[in-house]
Amino acid sequence: MKGSSQKLAPYLFIGPSIILLTLFSLLPILLALVISFTDMDLSGLVNYDSIRFIGLENYKNVLLDPSFIKSMGNTLFFVIIGVPLVLLFSLSIAILINMGKSRAFKIFRVVFYLPSVTNVVAVAVVWSYLYNPTLGLFNYVLGLVNLSPVPWLTDPTVAKISLIVLAVWRGIGLNMIIFIAAIKGIPGSYYEAAQLDGANTWQQIRYITLPQLRYAIFFVSITTMIGWLQFFEEPFVMTKGKPLDGTLTASLFIYNNGFQFSKFGYAAAGSFILFFAIIAVTLIQFRLQNKAES
Amino acid sequence: MNVKTAVQQARANSRSGEKTFQSFVAILLTVGGLLMVLPFAWMILSSFKTEGEVTQIPPTIWPQHFTLDNFKILFDSMAFGTYLTNTLVIVLASFFGLFLNAMAGYGFAKFKFKGRGFLFYLVLATMMIPGQVTMIPVYLILNQMGLTNTMMGIVLPGLVGAFAIFLFRQFMSDIPEELLEATRLDGAGEFRTFLQIVLPISTPILAVQAILTFIGGWNSFLWPLIIANDEKLYTLSVGLSLLKGQNESQFALQMAGSTFMVLPIMIIFIVFQKYIIENYTISGIK
Numbered sequence: 232m233k234g235s236s237q238k239l240a241p242y243l244f245i246g247p248s249i250i251l252l253t254l255f256s257l258l259p260i261l262l263a264l265v266i267s268f269t270d271m272d273l274s275g276l277v278n279y280d281s282i283r284f285i286g287l288e289n290y291k292n293v294l295l296d297p298s299f300i301k302s303m304g305n306t307l308f309f310v311i312i313g314v315p316l317v318l319l320f321s322l323s324i325a326i327l328i329n330m331g332k333s334r335a336f337k338i339f340r341v342v343f344y345l346p347s348v349t350n351v352v353a354v355a356v357v358w359s360y361l362y363n364p365t366l367g368l369f370n371y372v373l374g375l376v377n378l379s380p381v382p383w384l385t386d387p388t389v390a391k392i393s394l395i396v397l398a399v400w401r402g403i404g405l406n407m408i409i410f411i412a413a414i415k416g417i418p419g420s421y422y423e424a425a426q427l428d429g430a431n432t433w434q435q436i437r438y439i440t441l442p443q444l445r446y447a448i449f450f451v452s453i454t455t456m457i458g459w460l461q462f463f464e465e466p467f468v469m470t471k472g473k474p475l476d477g478t479l480t481a482s483l484f485i486y487n488n489g490f491q492f493s494k495f496g497y498a499a500a501g502s503f504i505l506f507f508a509i510i511a512v513t514l515i516q517f518r519l520q521n522k523a524e525s
Numbered sequence: 526m527n528v529k530t531a532v533q534q535a536r537a538n539s540r541s542g543e544k545t546f547q548s549f550v551a552i553l554l555t556v557g558g559l560l561m562v563l564p565f566a567w568m569i570l571s572s573f574k575t576e577g578e579v580t581q582i583p584p585t586i587w588p589q590h591f592t593l594d595n596f597k598i599l600f601d602s603m604a605f606g607t608y609l610t611n612t613l614v615i616v617l618a619s620f621f622g623l624f625l626n627a628m629a630g631y632g633f634a635k636f637k638f639k640g641r642g643f644l645f646y647l648v649l650a651t652m653m654i655p656g657q658v659t660m661i662p663v664y665l666i667l668n669q670m671g672l673t674n675t676m677m678g679i680v681l682p683g684l685v686g687a688f689a690i691f692l693f694r695q696f697m698s699d700i701p702e703e704l705l706e707a708t709r710l711d712g713a714g715e716f717r718t719f720l721q722i723v724l725p726i727s728t729p730i731l732a733v734q735a736i737l738t739f740i741g742g743w744n745s746f747l748w749p750l751i752i753a754n755d756e757k758l759y760t761l762s763v764g765l766s767l768l769k770g771q772n773e774s775q776f777a778l779q780m781a782g783s784t785f786m787v788l789p790i791m792i793i794f795i796v797f798q799k800y801i802i803e804n805y806t807i808s809g810i811k
Contacts, residue, residue: 244632256651259662353783
């Protein structure tokens with residue numbers, strides 16, 4: 232009796248989670264693949280007979296869609312500028328906080344982490360106000376020092392940069408915490424030895440901290456990059472991809488096609504192209520990392 | 526000059542150098558920190574201003590006419606009360622999800638069974654699937670189940686998560702086997718062992734996960750937006766984005782909505798930040 236309940240018990244513990252993950256994570260990815268080869272739209276939702284298998288048609292059309300090409304270009308722009316900025320800021324701040332001897336420096340951890348935990352919609356609403364061309368605080372401050380106003384959200388290129396500023400502000404905290412945790416893991420004896428050899432602070436950072444953080448830097452750059460490749464909420468709330476598709480990201484493109492225009496097959500194909508792009512970029516990162524190691 | 530005084534001299538120099546350096550670092554971080562909190566300060570201050578004061582140029586920093594009207598409007602003429610209730614329902618449901626995650630973590634940590642390795646890899650694999658790929662099929666699956674536009678449909682897909690299961694498994698692997706054996710010998714069933722022995726021992730990890738679960742539930746946005754057509758089911762985030770779309774020029778109102786969303790999380794975070802930050806240090810990355 233006891234034996235059989237022992238055998239069943241583990242399945243009862245993991246069962247609910249496995250069922251939910253299968254239903255809402257694993258099955259959907261297979262389903263998405265199937266849908267991406269069909270012309271499924273709103274009518275297909277009611278009547279399955281109207282769904283036609285169209286092979287790679289969606290993939291071809293998405294790849295030729297000027298607005299998808301534009302959205303991929305924008306996404307790339309966000310990744311290329313955003314990822315290094317997040318890395319640079321979160322790493323420098325982590326190192327600075329760690330240099331502080333007094334306990335007061337712990338307050339800085341909270342201050343810099345705060346934007347990361349707060350609601351992205353609320354934050355986007357607040358920044359829209361700060362960026363407002365006539366009423367916004369930013370242009371007002373620029374005016375005080377006699378600088379001309381910046382078209383924060385109304386020029387396609389500036390709007391991209393404005394979104395990057397906001398997302399970097401939000402992205403610093405979590406990564407900084409990861410770096411602080413990693414810095415704490417570096418043995419203190421390394422620094423003591425370096426100090427005996429007369430190494431100054433900068434040399435200690437350059438020759439001990441940074442090499443020891445190699446793995447943390449790699450981890451943060453991968454996760455940050457994946458995050459930026461899926462950049463969605465900020466442009467969705469603040470710009471809706473405007474002006475002139477200047478802030479249209481790949482995720483926004485997929486969302487619009489799927490849930491605004493109900494072109495499920497088309498959107499699914501777009502999502503797989505984004506997925507492959509993410510996998511490709513991640514693999515390249517791993518390749519580069521391995522090369523640097525050897 | 527003998528060696529002893531030279532060493533003392535050098536120490537004194539480095540001490541004063543160290544002091545200047547420390548204050549330099551502190552100033553740098555303070556400036557950065559002020560830039561981090563500036564948007565929040567501006568948001569909170571503006572939420573207590575009248576609509577007229579918000580559009581005033583030059584802008585005021587401190588509210589001239591302190592008013593709570595904006596918050597009243599959110600609840601009286603907009604449905605923020607309903608949004609709040611919905612958000613709290615989601616938070617509660619996600620705590621149930623947390624319980625399921627803990628169960629799964631325990632199952633993987635403390636039992637040997639057929640397919641354990643395979644199933645665990647399956648769980649981890651779900652972490653790598655981007656939301657964009659699954660959101661359309663999940664919508665279709667829920668539609669098939671007749672759950673679109675229901676609270677169930679909002680809650681169900683996000684109920685369990687691979688990362689939390691993984692963390693629970695890591696933590697629970699360290700629970701001594703003898704302790705569990707002893708309770709079993711006392712005749713306790715597997716589930717009672719879990720409730721009365723395993724969960725209490727796991728308080729540290731449960732606490733961290735509970736805070737993160739609360740923050741996640743409170744902030745939930747994209748999925749409720751997709752699955753709910755009915756305003757009765759909107760969460761605070763969805764309501765706030767709606768408010769921004771419909772009241773483009775009412776900034777004091779928008780700031781009040783944002784303040785209402787952000788302030789509770791800020792308070793919870795500041796109170797419990799030690800646990801969250803320590804969790805990263807514990808689970809650390811090497």
